[in-house]
Amino acid sequence: MWKLMRFAAARSRLFSTANPAPCMVHKRGADILHDPWFNKDTGFPLTERDRLGLRGLLPPRIISFQEQYDRFMSSYRSLEKNTHGQSDNFVSLSKWRILNRLHDRNETLYYRALIDNIQEFSPIIYTPTVGLVCQNYCGLFRRPRGMYFSAKDKGEMMSMIYNWPAHQVDMIVLTDGSRILGLGDLGVQGIGIPIGKLDMYVAAAGINPQRILPIMLDVGTNNQKLLDDRLYLGVRQPRLEGEEYLAIVDEFMEAVHARWPKAIVQFEDFQMKWAFETLKRYRQRFCMFNDDIQGTAGVALAGLLGTVRAQDRPLSDFVKQKIVIVGAGSAGLGVLNMAVQAVSKMSGCSETEAKSQFFLLDKDGLITTERSNIDPAAVPFAKNPRDLEGLAEGASIVDVVKKVKPHVLLGLSGVGGIFSEQVLKAMRESVSTKPAIFAMSNPTMNAECTAIDAFNHAGENIVFASGSPFENVDLGNGRVGHVNQANNMYLFPGIGLGSLLSGARLITDGMLQAASECLASYMTEEDTKKGILYPSIDCIRNVTADVGAAVLRAAVAEGLAEGQGGVGFKELEHMSKEDTLEYVRGSMWYPEYCPLVQEK
Ligand SMILES: NC(=O)C1=CN([C@@H]2O[C@H](COP(=O)(O)OP(=O)(O)OC[C@H]3O[C@@H](n4cnc5c(N)ncnc54)[C@H](O)[C@@H]3O)[C@@H](O)[C@H]2O)C=CC1
Ligand SMILES: CC(=O)C(=O)O
Numbered sequence: 001m002w003k004l005m006r007f008a009a010a011r012s013r014l015f016s017t018a019n020p021a022p023c024m025v026h027k028r029g030a031d032i033l034h035d036p037w038f039n040k041d042t043g044f045p046l047t048e049r050d051r052l053g054l055r056g057l058l059p060p061r062i063i064s065f066q067e068q069y070d071r072f073m074s075s076y077r078s079l080e081k082n083t084h085g086q087s088d089n090f091v092s093l094s095k096w097r098i099l100n101r102l103h104d105r106n107e108t109l110y111y112r113a114l115i116d117n118i119q120e121f122s123p124i125i126y127t128p129t130v131g132l133v134c135q136n137y138c139g140l141f142r143r144p145r146g147m148y149f150s151a152k153d154k155g156e157m158m159s160m161i162y163n164w165p166a167h168q169v170d171m172i173v174l175t176d177g178s179r180i181l182g183l184g185d186l187g188v189q190g191i192g193i194p195i196g197k198l199d200m201y202v203a204a205a206g207i208n209p210q211r212i213l214p215i216m217l218d219v220g221t222n223n224q225k226l227l228d229d230r231l232y233l234g235v236r237q238p239r240l241e242g243e244e245y246l247a248i249v250d251e252f253m254e255a256v257h258a259r260w261p262k263a264i265v266q267f268e269d270f271q272m273k274w275a276f277e278t279l280k281r282y283r284q285r286f287c288m289f290n291d292d293i294q295g296t297a298g299v300a301l302a303g304l305l306g307t308v309r310a311q312d313r314p315l316s317d318f319v320k321q322k323i324v325i326v327g328a329g330s331a332g333l334g335v336l337n338m339a340v341q342a343v344s345k346m347s348g349c350s351e352t353e354a355k356s357q358f359f360l361l362d363k364d365g366l367i368t369t370e371r372s373n374i375d376p377a378a379v380p381f382a383k384n385p386r387d388l389e390g391l392a393e394g395a396s397i398v399d400v401v402k403k404v405k406p407h408v409l410l411g412l413s414g415v416g417g418i419f420s421e422q423v424l425k426a427m428r429e430s431v432s433t434k435p436a437i438f439a440m441s442n443p444t445m446n447a448e449c450t451a452i453d454a455f456n457h458a459g460e461n462i463v464f465a466s467g468s469p470f471e472n473v474d475l476g477n478g479r480v481g482h483v484n485q486a487n488n489m490y491l492f493p494g495i496g497l498g499s500l501l502s503g504a505r506l507i508t509d510g511m512l513q514a515a516s517e518c519l520a521s522y523m524t525e526e527d528t529k530k531g532i533l534y535p536s537i538d539c540i541r542n543v544t545a546d547v548g549a550a551v552l553r554a555a556v557a558e559g560l561a562e563g564q565g566g567v568g569f570k571e572l573e574h575m576s577k578e579d580t581l582e583y584v585r586g587s588m589w590y591p592e593y594c595p596l597v598q599e600k
């Protein structure tokens with residue numbers, strides 16, 4: 001059966017312009033050289049130079065793709081040498097610039113460099129450097145990437161969407177710049193985040209870069225420093241609020257859906273109130289998800305389950321883990337919701353009972369039912385003070401940790417260093433012999449603690465994870481404190497890829513759960529016992545293929561899959577687990593120069 005379907009899969013690959021099918025190019029001469037989708041720099045073969053009017057526009061020698069790659073990496077290595085001893089920010093921005101210049105010039109070579117060096121380059125194009133790039137965006141801006149819809153475009157979006165040059169768009173990452181990593185409201189400068197996330201989509205999920213679209217919804221900013229900055233490139237007005245805000249997002253979603261009904265929209269780095277509101281508003285109507293709420297939750301849950309295994313306990317013991325979550329925003333509440341659902345499912349108890357193991361804090365401390373002005377999204381998790389011995393409304397992190405002695409302390413607060421020495425030392429009294437500390441806030445300077453501080457103060461037996469990368473910690477005598485990167489990048493590319501290939505019109509909890517379960521089952525017993533919760537970033541393409549296949553199968557199981565690119569529901573339904581994985585892998589784009597002219 002599957003053999004018969006190979007044709008369809010191959011068609012799908014062609015459909016996604018994967019190699020070696022010829023690419024359609026309607027340009028000639030210098031226009032091709034200036035188009036990073038088609039540009040091959042010195043790599044154009046003679047036939048293309050002849051037939052596309054490139055003769056004389058390039059030095060005569062033809063350089064192979066491999067030589068071009070080697071040449072780029074060698075200039076990257078020289079830059080590393082030449083910037084040695086400069087400040088970390090200077091070095092990171094210099095690295096970002098050299099990668100960005102390649103991105104702007106030759107996408108095929110850029111993505112090959114990114115895929116082959118993903119462990120090394122992800123901290124440059126993604127967190128933490130992407131945060132620095134967003135902070136300095138107006139100064140760094142050279143040429144636009146993606147689309148910008150602003151408060152001033154009301155009523156125009158349906159026609160504006162047709163200004164995007166690509167006929168097909170599969171994956172959109174959208175932000176309004178209101179909560180960029182832990183850096184707050186960066187207005188239009190937040191566009192760096194959709195760009196970085198979509199780079200991960202191409203590198204990890206093999207989404208064709210001609211079919212991605214980063215989008216900034218610029219509804220103003222409440223960041224006074226930006227409003228006062230004469231170089232600021234966004235709309236200089238306070239953020240739209242209430243119905244005015246929603247009217248802009250509604251119009252944008254309708255416009256996108258009208259042009260690309262099957263495109264997936266990932267909402268990213270929206271402030272909490274709009275993150276929850278837009279998810280509720282659109283998830284039954286459009287194929288969308290909120291990465292900070294749902295992607296983060298799946299990655300955190302996989303890490304929490306891994307922690308139980310690291311403690312050498314049966315997975316069913318997850319229901320007994322006491323977990324303190326610091327940060328009751330979109331990410332913290334997303335994690336809590338998913339973890340509570342998992343406990344309830346595993347133990348068969350009600351969600352109300354499942355909540356008893358969890359403690360939630362925000363900027364005002366422990367959240368209890370005595371809190372006045374409690375955020376509606378946090379209400380279900382507020383503790384009844386009657387159930388708390390010796391802990392009152394607003395108790396500090398250190399008091400909660402001392403009293404609860406949790407198995408896990410998890411931070412999604414956006415506040416650097418709030419897991420102080422005192423807090424970390426209190427974790428030594430944890431009821432677990434191998435407590436876990438998740439300092440998940442980004443970028444690095446906003447992490448709740450550093451890896452070194454965690455191992456120094458909380459003890460060498462801890463399990464540690466952070467949102468942005470840290471080096472493993474040398475514990476002496478050849479022992480290593482392993483650092484995990486608990487970042488939604490392990491899931492969002494697979495969620496997007498699986499949803500796309502399924503052709504489902506919605507992304508359900510079942511599909512998201514399948515993604516998380518797939519990641520949770522990834523590590524071997526041997527690894528988890530060493531405190532390794534997630535696979536190496538070097539394998540992110542394999543992880544994403546597995547996650548994508550799990551999401552696709554969940555969509556099929558729920559009867560939501562409609563298929564795409566010639567592979568319909570019936571074919572998807574009859575694929576075995578292995579066939580699905582093969583199909584997903586076969587659909588992934590890989591950067592190679594494709595012929596721009598038909599062989600004669
Ligand atoms: N590792 C990952 O994959 C992800 C990490 N994040 C990070 O999580 C952080 C928070 O993101 P969101 O939840 O979307 O932000 P948010 O702004 O919605 O929520 C922040 C929460 O932290 C609380 N908070 C602030 N100061 C605090 C303090 N001193 N003590 C305790 N709580 C405090 C606030 O009251 C609020 O409840 C950001 O730094 C973001 O980069 C977010 C998504 C994914
Ligand atoms: C990783 C991510 O999505 C965040 O920090 O917001």
Ligand SMILES: [Mg+2]
Pocket residue numbers: 181268269291292
């Ligand atoms: Mg985010």
